[in-house]
Structure formats: C-alpha cells, structure tokens
Amino acid sequence: MPYTITKQGNDVxxxxxxxxxxxxxxxxxxxxxxxxxxxxxxAVTAVRFDLAKVYNMDSHWxxxxxxxxxxxxxxxxxxxxxxxxxxxxxxxxxxxMDKVIQIK
Amino acid sequence: MSTASAQLPxxxxxxxxxxxxxxxxxxxxxDDPVIRxxxxxxxxxxxxxxxxxxxxxxxxxxxxxxxxPDVVLLDIMMPGMSGFEVCRKLRAAPCFNNTAILIQxxxxxxxxxxxxxxxGASDVVSKPLNISELTARLKxxxxxxxxxxxxxxxxxxMNIHLELAKGFISSVLPxxxxxxKIVSAYxxxxxxxxxxxxxxGGDLWYxxxxxxDQCLLVLVDASAHGVAGAMSALRIDSFLRESDKYFNTPGIxxxxxxxxxxxxxxxxxxxxxxxxxxxxxLGVVSYASSGNPxxxxxxxxxxxxxxxxxxxxxSGMIDNTQLDVVMNAGDSLIIHSDGWPGSETDKAALLxxxxxxxxxxxxxxxxxxxxxxxxxxxxILRRK
Numbered sequence: 001m002p003y004t005i006t007k008q009g010n011d012v013x014x015x016x017x018x019x020x021x022x023x024x025x026x027x028x029x030x031x032x033x034x035x036x037x038x039x040x041x042x043a044v045t046a047v048r049f050d051l052a053k054v055y056n057m058d059s060h061w062x063x064x065x066x067x068x069x070x071x072x073x074x075x076x077x078x079x080x081x082x083x084x085x086x087x088x089x090x091x092x093x094x095x096x097m098d099k100v101i102q103i104k
Numbered sequence: 105m106s107t108a109s110a111q112l113p114x115x116x117x118x119x120x121x122x123x124x125x126x127x128x129x130x131x132x133x134x135d136d137p138v139i140r141x142x143x144x145x146x147x148x149x150x151x152x153x154x155x156x157x158x159x160x161x162x163x164x165x166x167x168x169x170x171x172x173p174d175v176v177l178l179d180i181m182m183p184g185m186s187g188f189e190v191c192r193k194l195r196a197a198p199c200f201n202n203t204a205i206l207i208q209x210x211x212x213x214x215x216x217x218x219x220x221x222x223x224g225a226s227d228v229v230s231k232p233l234n235i236s237e238l239t240a241r242l243k244x245x246x247x248x249x250x251x252x253x254x255x256x257x258x259x260x261x262m263n264i265h266l267e268l269a270k271g272f273i274s275s276v277l278p279x280x281x282x283x284x285k286i287v288s289a290y291x292x293x294x295x296x297x298x299x300x301x302x303x304x305g306g307d308l309w310y311x312x313x314x315x316x317d318q319c320l321l322v323l324v325d326a327s328a329h330g331v332a333g334a335m336s337a338l339r340i341d342s343f344l345r346e347s348d349k350y351f352n353t354p355g356i357x358x359x360x361x362x363x364x365x366x367x368x369x370x371x372x373x374x375x376x377x378x379x380x381x382x383x384x385x386l387g388v389v390s391y392a393s394s395g396n397p398x399x400x401x402x403x404x405x406x407x408x409x410x411x412x413x414x415x416x417x418x419s420g421m422i423d424n425t426q427l428d429v430v431m432n433a434g435d436s437l438i439i440h441s442d443g444w445p446g447s448e449t450d451k452a453a454l455l456x457x458x459x460x461x462x463x464x465x466x467x468x469x470x471x472x473x474x475x476x477x478x479x480x481x482x483x484i485l486r487r488k
Contacts, residue, residue, distance in 0.1 A: 022332065022333075025332075059325070059327040059328065059376070059416075059442065059478075060329070062327065062374070062416065063328070063374040066374055066415065066416065070420065073421075094395070094396075094442060095394075095395040095415055096395070096412065096413065097415055099415075100415060
C-alpha cells in the first residue's frame with residue numbers, strides 16, 4: 001500500500017492509493033504511528049486523508065481510520081477525508097463515520 | 105556400464121556442509137559398483153546423513169519405498185528395468201512428488217536428455233561425471249528438499265493452529281436448528297447464513313434468551329478477516345457474555361460494549377454489531393445497530409431500510425439509541441454484515457421474490473448477494 005505523509009502548512013496530509021485491505025496491516029500500523037508522531041510534535045491543525053486514488057478499502061482500514069480519529073479527538077483536531085470514491089464514501093456512511101469526520 | 109573420471113571436491117567446505125545435510129537421505133541406483141562407490145564418496149564428503157545403494161531398478165524402487173529419499177541419483181542404462189522406467193514409476197507415486205531425481209547419463213543426444221525430463225527427472229548430469237558439478241547440483245537439490253520439508257512442517261503447524269482457532273469460533277456459534285426452536289417459542293421464524301470468507305472469520309451471531317418473554321439476537325462483524333478477525337470476534341464474545349444483564353436493552357448493551365472494547369490498549373478492536381430484542385407477546389422488536397448496514401424490514405406492502413445509529417463499537421464514540429419497529433405477522437426483518445454490498449434498490453429487488461412465501465432462505469440470499477472477499481452473515485427473522 002503506497003502512502004506518503006507530508007505536512008501542508010500545519011495540516012498532516014496522507015495520500016494513499018490502491019486497494020486497502022488487511023494484508024497491509026504492517027504498513028497501516030506504521031502509518032498510524034507516523035501520523036501520531038506528527039500529532040505529538042504539536043502545531044497540527046488538521047489530519048487529512050486524500051483517498052482519490054483508493055479504489056476500495058475493507059473494514060480493517062475503517063478501524064485504522066478510527067484509530068487515527070481517536071488520536072485526533074484527544075488533541076481536538078479535525079480528521080478530514082478527501083475525494084473518496086463512491087464505494088469508499090458509502091462504506092463510511094454505512095458505519096456512520098460520515099457523522100464524526102468531515103468528508104470532502 | 106558407466107565410467108567416471110573426476111576429482112573429488114576439496115574437503116575445505118565439507119565440514120560446513122556436514123551438519124546442513126545431516127538429516128538428508130540419498131538413494132544411489134546404479135548397476136556399476138565403481139560408480140556407486142564414487143557417488144557414495146561424494147555424498148559422504150557432503151555429510152549426507154543416510155546414503156543407500158541399489159544395483160538395479162527393482163531394488164532401487166524397493167529402497168525408495170523404504171527410506172523415502174530426498175534425492176535419487178539414478179543411472180539410465182541398466183540391465184533389466186531402465187532408469188527411465190524407474191523414474192516413471194517413482195513419479196507415479198504421490199509420496200515421491202517432492203523427491204528430486206537426478207539422472208546421470210552418458211546419452212548425449214538432445215532428445216534423449218529431453219526424455220529424461222519427460223519421465224520426471226528433476227535434473228540431468230552427464231557421464232563421465234564432473235564431481236564438482238555433481239556436488240553443486242546435489243547440494244542445490246538437497247537444499248530445495250530441506251526448504252520444502254521446512255515449508256511442509258510450517259504448513260502442518262499452521263493447519264493445526266487454524267483447526268484449533270476454528271474450534272474456538274465453532275464453540276461460541278449457536279447451533280442453527282436449536283436457535284430456530286428457541287426463536288419459534290417467541291413466535292418468530294429464524295434462518296441464518298454464516299460464511300467466513302477464508303477458513304475462519306470475524307463474523308459471529310447469537311440467539312440469547314433473556315427471559316421467557318424476551319430473546320436477543322445479535323450479529324457481530326469484527327474488523328479484519330481470517331485469524332485476526334476471529335481473535336477480535338472472540339474478544340467481543342467475552343465482553344458480550346459478561347454483559348448479560350443488558351440483554352433486554354440493546355441500546356445500552358452496545359454502549360457498554362463500546363466502552364469495554366475501546367479500552368483495549370492497542371486500539372485495534374472494532375466491530376459492527378446489531379442487537380435485536382424479540383418479545384413473545386408484543387408485535388414490536390427493539391433494536392440497536394452500530395456500524396452494520398441498515399436492517400431491512402420486509403412487509404407485504406414494501407421494504408424499508410431501518411435507521412441505525414453509531415459507529416462501530418471499539419471507537420469509544422458511540423451513543424447508541426434503541427429504536428422500536430412494529431412487526432406484524434408475516435413481516436420479515438433482515439440483518440446482515442457488510443459482506444452484502446449493493447444499493448438499497450438492488451437489495452429490495454433481490455429480496456422481494458425470495459421472501460414472498462414459504463420457508464426463509466438465508467442461504468439463497470447469501471448466494472445471490474454477497475461478495476466473495478468478505479465474511480458474510482445474513483439473519484432473517486419472520487414474525488409468525
């Protein structure tokens with residue numbers, strides 16, 4: 001699962017691509033830790049996920065997003081999901097995550 | 105009769121190899137005692153643990169059956185049964201599928217060498233033998249055999265672990281027929297299709313009588329698949345069974361489970377869950393659902409997708425509301441995990457003919473609706 005994490009101003013932006021499944025659990029853990037380090041460093045105004053190139057994701061990855069969301073909530077920082085495909089957006093809606101995160 | 109002309113390899117690397125092949129087994133089938141002696145010498149130098157010889161094809165097959173060698177060094181031109189025939193017979197027996205057969209031949213023509221591979225040889229070495237080359241090839245095949253054996257042992261261990269894990273999951277899943285009898289006593293019919301995507305999965309379902317009037321049905325879809333999904337599901341199972349005093353209040357039950365699971369230190373335990381409380385006397389069921397697709401209510405005049413509330417349990421963020429829904433005689437309620445994708449229109453179109461009349465058919469819904477890449481559970485409930 002290729003992903004890149006960058007700082008854009010004070011936002012932490014994570015770009016992901018491909019199909020996200022539990023097979024990439026190691027990369028997922030690594031990604032959560034890296035975002036966590038950014039959050040611990042302070043001065044973060046938002047955590048953003050760019051999912052434009054994500055074709056599909058499974059429930060394991062919903063769990064990963066929830067883990068990041070919990071970290072964001074501890075810091076009172078919004079989590080924003082950007083450009084999800086129709087299918088991925090529907091997945092967020094099924095589990096009602098669209099009510100607690102911003103989807104753009 | 106074959107001849108050999110070669111230098112035995114130096115002994116410098118022999119010590120290092122000795123332990124590597126200490127448990128390996130080599131069978132030499134050759135009618136020439138000088139060649140057999142030479143090959144035994146090579147094998148000895150390599151530290152191969154068991155070296156067995158046979159002077160013809162028939163004895164060679166018998167020895168192969170007895171010792172199950174890792175590598176057979178086989179001569180082609182022998183009186184009686186030829187090396188080709190020996191090779192064919194070995195390959196015909198499944199127990200020698202992973203045995204390397206290294207043919208030594210003085211046959212020079214391409215077609216003859218190709219014939220060696222056609223009958224099942226793993227490799228061919230030319231006579232007169234080049235001992236350095238023979239040693240190198242033998243080493244390669246013995247190492248492959250060791251890797252294959254190690255992989256087979258690993259697979260066997262994993263299969264045992266998987267069987268044990270499947271046993272754990274089976275032990276918490278209810279028996280469908282018993283559950284149908286229980287639910288029938290509450291004036292409902294029940295059918296369930298439960299299919300893990302792999303050998304084992306993270307979906308669970310329950311039929312939990314609360315008292316003589318009320319019975320709780322639960323569907324759990326733990327995040328991840330396979331053994332990881334099953335481990336998550338078993339943790340949810342523990343929390344659920346400890347929360348039996350809330351079995352008559354699905355909304356509170358889900359909030360309690362969310363609080364409990366969100367305290368797991370790793371923060372990796374999440375599950376979608378739907379709980380439905382039946383009442384023997386009332387035509388109303390109470391339900392709460394977190395993270396699962398909306399329950400589907402099928403009435404004579406149409407299909408409704410019921411509202412749900414809340415994210416998956418484990419998020420620590422749910423504030424679940426319990427809802428009530430009226431169920432008249434003949435109405436069906438379907439709850440399912442997210443292994444059934446598709447739009448509400450698609451689902452309605454599929455369900456209409458299946459639920460029209462007769463017995464409930466959860467398996468048919470499963471076969472026609474679910475995707476192959478996820479665990480899938482479908483529970484159908486119909487009020488009598």
